[in-house]
Amino acid sequence: MLQGKKFSKWLSDKRVVMIAVIIGTVAVLLIGLSSFIDYSGGEKDNSEKYAAKTEAHLLEIISHINGVGEAKIFLTMDNSGENVYLKNTDTKTKSIEPKVRGVVVVCDGGDDPLVVSRVLDAVTKSLNISSDKVCITK
Template sequence: MKERLSPLWQGDKKTKLIVFAGLLGMALILFSSFFEKEPAAKAPGGEWNSEQYQAMLEQRLLETVSSVEGVGKAKVMITLESGVEYVYAQAEKKNTDSTKDYDGTDTKRVQEKDQTEQSYILVDSGSGKREALLKTEKQPKVKGVVVVCEGAGNIVVEQRVLNVVTTSLDIPSNKVCVTKLK
């Protein structure tokens, strides 16, 4: 390897600069792969799972509630109705056969037959497999929220926390419990 590169180093300054820039570029590409990070909030397949979604919601709500004046130390717990729901694209074939028997001028008998065939639309994934095409991802609905904080003994702070939670998660106040931290 050294023998092949030595003639390049003995050339003029332009050649040395080009070789050096090329080697530097390759080294940077190599080292960049060590520093790449996957988003922590997504599952390995790039899709959410309900535990990750719940943890992300709790963290964001905790940060928001903690920034309310008078709250102090706080803890947040969120319960979800179900898991993440994935909706996949489908192709639908519909075939309708209709038969009419006539007896003179009046219709004697009408017979209809419907056939519907549904199938998922498959696409090639990067690994050579065929996977169903994801149309949409429905996040689970929030079933209830508990906020435990130091400032909940004050009715004004409690109402502020209740307003923050109901507004940020778009849920009714009867699904939220705000209580004092011991």
């Protein structure tokens, strides 16, 4: 019973109540602000940069194939890549690039079966993906 009186006396102190209200308000504000912060921005940027770089390399390769003409490429990525922590090595981490989910190639020579075969071969071998993940059209 003595502790109950001490607690009620402690709560009757205006400074203690004011400090508790301030701490509670700050906690609620921090929780509310955390919903506005984007935690995945860096990963998304890395995936988009990798896709753009890969598209540029593929476009350079494909544009040199005879009969392709003007070409455009679109890549879809499966994930944003990974950082793997290594043990017993000099380097601490190893980056694994995002995996390519699919490729669309639109080119002037997309109606010629020989050009389609050459472009398909170049894309599948350079990205190490299966041919069912590649669409080539005019």
